[in-house]
Amino acid sequence: xxxxxxxxxxxxxxxxxxxxxxxxxxxxxxxxxxxxxxxxxxxxxxxxxxxxxxxxxxxxxxxxxxxxxxxxxxxxxxxxxxxxxxxxxxxxxxxxxxxxxxxxxxxxxxxxxxxxxxxxxxxxxxxxxxxxxxxxxxxxxxxxxxxxxxxxxxxxxxxxxxxxxxxxxxxxxxxxxxxxxxxxxxxxxxxxxxxxxxxxxxxxxxxxxxxxxxxxxxxxxxxxxxxxxxxxxxxxxxxxxxxxxxxxxxxxxxxxxxxxxxxxxxxxxxxxxxxxxxxxxxxxxxxxxxxxx
Numbered sequence: 001x002x003x004x005x006x007x008x009x010x011x012x013x014x015x016x017x018x019x020x021x022x023x024x025x026x027x028x029x030x031x032x033x034x035x036x037x038x039x040x041x042x043x044x045x046x047x048x049x050x051x052x053x054x055x056x057x058x059x060x061x062x063x064x065x066x067x068x069x070x071x072x073x074x075x076x077x078x079x080x081x082x083x084x085x086x087x088x089x090x091x092x093x094x095x096x097x098x099x100x101x102x103x104x105x106x107x108x109x110x111x112x113x114x115x116x117x118x119x120x121x122x123x124x125x126x127x128x129x130x131x132x133x134x135x136x137x138x139x140x141x142x143x144x145x146x147x148x149x150x151x152x153x154x155x156x157x158x159x160x161x162x163x164x165x166x167x168x169x170x171x172x173x174x175x176x177x178x179x180x181x182x183x184x185x186x187x188x189x190x191x192x193x194x195x196x197x198x199x200x201x202x203x204x205x206x207x208x209x210x211x212x213x214x215x216x217x218x219x220x221x222x223x224x225x226x227x228x229x230x231x232x233x234x235x236x237x238x239x240x241x242x243x244x245x246x247x248x249x250x251x252x253x254x255x256x257x258x259x260x261x262x263x264x265x266x267x268x269x270x271x272x273x274x275x276x277x278x279x280x281x282x283x284x285x286x287x288x289x290x291x292x293x
Contacts, residue, residue, distance in 0.1 A: 001024065001025025001026055001027060001059070002024070002025070002026055002027070003026075003027040003028075003029065004026065004027065004028045004029075005029060005030070005031045006028065006029065006030050006031065006038050006065060007030075007031055007038075008030065008031065008032050008034070008037040008038050009037075009038065009039075010039045010041060011039065011040045011041065012040075012041040012042075012043055013043075016040050016041070016042065016048070017040075017042040017043075017045070017046040017047065017048050017070065018046050018047060018048075018050065019048060019049050019050065020050045021049060021050065021051045021052070021058045021059075021060050021080075022052065022058050023057055023058055024058060024059075025058075025059045025061075026058075026059070026060055026061070027060075027061045027063065028049075028060065028061070028062050028063070028065070029061075029062070029063035029064050029065070030063070030064040030065050032064070033063075033064040033086065034064065035064050035065050035066045035086060035087050035088045035116075036066065036088065038064065038065045038066065039065070039066040039068065040065060040066065040067045040068070041068050041069050042067070042068070042069050042070035042071075042073075043069055044069050044071075044093065045070075045071060046070060046071055046072075047070060047071060047072040047073075047074075047075050048067050048070045048072070048073050048074065049062065049067075049073065049074045049075070049082075050075045050077070051074065051075065051076045051077065051080040051081075051082050051108075052076060052077040052078050052079055052080025052108065057079045057080065058079075058080040058081075059080065059081045059082070059083075060074070060076075060080075060081075060082050060083070061082075061083040061084075061085070062074065062082070062083070062084045062085070062087060063084075063085045063086055063087070064085075064086045064087065065087055065088075066087065066088040066089070066090070067087065067088075067089050067090075067092075068088075068089070068090045068091045068092075069090075069091045069092070069093075070091075070092050070093075070094075070096075071092065071093050071094035071095075072092065072094050072095050072096065072097070072098050073089045073092055073096050073097060074096075074097050074098075074110070075097075075098045075099075075100070076097075076098070076099045076100070076108040076109065076110050076131075077099075077100050077101070077108055078100070078101055078107075078108060079108070080108050081108065081109050081110070081111075082097075082099075082108075082109075082110045082111070083110075083111050083113070084097070084110070084111070084112045084113070084115060085112075085113045085114055085115070086113075086114045086115065087115045087116075088115065088116045088117075088118070089115065089116075089117050089118075089120065089124070090116075090117075090118045090119045090120065091119055091120065092120040092121065092124065093120075093121045093122075094121070094122065095122060095123065095124065095125070095126040095148075096117060096120045096124035096125065096143075097110055097112065097124060097125045097126065097133070098126045098128075099125075099126065099127045099128055099131040099132070099133050099153075100128035100129075100131065101128050101129055101130055101131045107128075107129070107130040107131045107132070108128070108131045108132075109131060109132040109133070110125075110127075110131075110132070110133045110134070111133075111134050111135075111136070112125075112133070112134070112135040112136070112138055113135070113136045113137055113138070114136070114137045114138065115135075115138045115139075116138070116139045117138060117139070117140045117141075117143065118139075118140070118141050118142050118143065118242075119141075119142045119143065120143045120144065121143075121144045122143075122144045122145060122148075123143075123144065123145035123146060123147055123148035123167070123171075123173060124140070124143050124144075124145070124146065124147075125146065125147045125148070125155070126148045126150075127147070127148065127149050127150060127153040127154070127155055128150045128153060129150045129151055129152060129153060130151075130152045130153060131150075131153050131154075132153070132154045132155070133147070133153075133154075133155050133156075134155070134156040134157075134158070135156070135157050135158070135160055136158045136159055136160070137158075137159045137160070137269050138157075138159075138160045138161075138269050139160070139161045139244055139269040139270060140160065140161065140162045140163070140165060141161075141162070141163045141164050141165060141242055141244070142164055142165060142242075143165040143166075144165065144166060144167065145165060145166070145167035145170075145171055145173065145192070146162055146165060146167070146171040146172055147171070147172045147173070148172075148173045148174070149172070149173070149174035149175070149178045149180070149197070150175060150176070151175055151176030151177070151178070152176060152177060152178065153174075153178055153179075154178060154179035154180070154181075155172070155174075155178070155179070155180055155181075156179075156180075156181040156182075156183075157181070157182050157183070157185050158181075158183045158184060158185070159183070159184045159185070159265070159266070159267075159268065159269055160185045160186075160268065160269050161185070161186045161244050161268040161269040161270060162185065162186065162187045162188075162190065163186070163187075163188050163189050163190065163236075163239070163244065164189050164190060164191075164239075164242075165190050165191070165192065166190065166191035166192055167190075167191075167192035168192075169192065169193060169196040169213075170192060170193050170194065170195050170196025170197065170218070171187065171190055171192045171193070171194055171195070172194065172195045172196065172197065173196050173197070174195075174196070174197035174198070174199055175197075175198075176198070176199075177198070177199050178197060178199045179199070179202075180195065180197060180199060180200075180201045180202065181201075181202045181203075182201065182202070182203040182204070182206050182220075183202075183203075183204050183205060183206070184204070184205045184206065184263055184264075184265060184266070184267045184268070185206045185207075185267070185268065186206070186207045186209075186234045186252060186267060186268035186269075187206065187207070187208045187209075187211065187215075188207065188208070188209045188210050188211070188233075188234050189209075189210045189211070189239065190210075190211045190212070191211075191212045191213075192211060192212065192213055193211060193213035193214050193217055193218060194208055194211060194214075194215065194217075194218075194220060195218055195219055195220055196218060197218075197219055198219075199219065200219060201219045201220050201223075203220050203223050203227065203229060204227040204228055204229065204263075205227065205228035205229065205261070205263035205264075205267055206228075206229050206267070207229075207230055207231065207232060207234050207251065207252050207267055207268070208220070208224075208229070208231055209231045209232055209233060209234065210233070215231045216229070216231060225259070228257065228259070228261040228262075228263050230251065230257070230258050230259060232251045232258055233251075234246065234250055234251065234252050234267075234268065235247040235249060235250040235251070235252075235276070235277075236250075237273045237274040238274075243273065243274075244268075244269070244270050245270045245271065245272060245273025245274065246266075246268070246270065246271065246272050246273060246274075247272070247273075247274055247275065247276045247277060248272050248274070248275050248276050249276035250272070252266060252267035252268050253266060253267075253271070253272055254266065
């Protein structure tokens with residue numbers, strides 16, 4: 001395959017969208033590795049990257065860039081695959097990510113890792129018939145939903161944080177029979193219910209808390225208090241400014257699980273970032289008496 005290195009800067013205009021990647025393997029990455037410094041602005045229209053087509057086995061690895069103001073940032077079609085790593089995707093007006101296939105022939109697949117997905121209209125990840133998508137170590141906030149699954153599609157979220165997003169029903173919306181997996185995720189303070197699907201859901205070590213339409217409701221109701229799942233304030237360092245790192249006393253950090261369950265790692269997409277805002281400190285009775293003399 002080929003590698004295209006992008007210098008830091010702002011890319012916009014006709015040459016910065018509707019980029020078709022047919023039957024080839026292509027890595028597109030910023031030279032600096034800093035997505036905040038290498039920005040592709042689609043100016044409100046179009047698909048930025050279109051991967052694959054009829055009988056095309058295209059593969060895109062997008063790394064270390066920001067894609068903003070597109071209708072769709074990455075579309076993966078038919079036999080193609082997409083890998084999006086260390087990116088920021090924001091301000092998309094359609095589906096930030098779209099995976100599509102053709103019944104009986106080909107099914108696209110998409111992996112998103114170590115990304116921030118924010119301020120997108122609608123469910124930012126759409127997975128078509130029998131296609132697959134997985135998000136790992138990602139942060140989602142201020143979106144119009146999270147994941148939409150067509151019939152027989154599958155979606156997995158591992159080590160992700162999902163906050164302050166809204167949807168008429170579920171953040172994860174599915175029709176038909178699907179495969180849905182949630183592992184070590186924080187789903188908190190959203191204006192929606194977490195999952196709206198007729199299918200069973202595999203969920204483990206998730207903190208589901210403070211969602212306006214309920215927490216462990218619908219297909220995940222039976223899993224509250226089981227498989228390491230719980231409902232408690234995740235204790236973000238500063239939710240108001242979207243600092244979604246965790247206070248040292250967060251129940252989502254290893255060793256702090258409210259039920260003593262060993263989830264093996266941090267729950268959510270980010271680790272500790274500040275001291276506990278009201279942590280209890282050990283002291284002596286003599287010290288306490290001295291405070292009031």
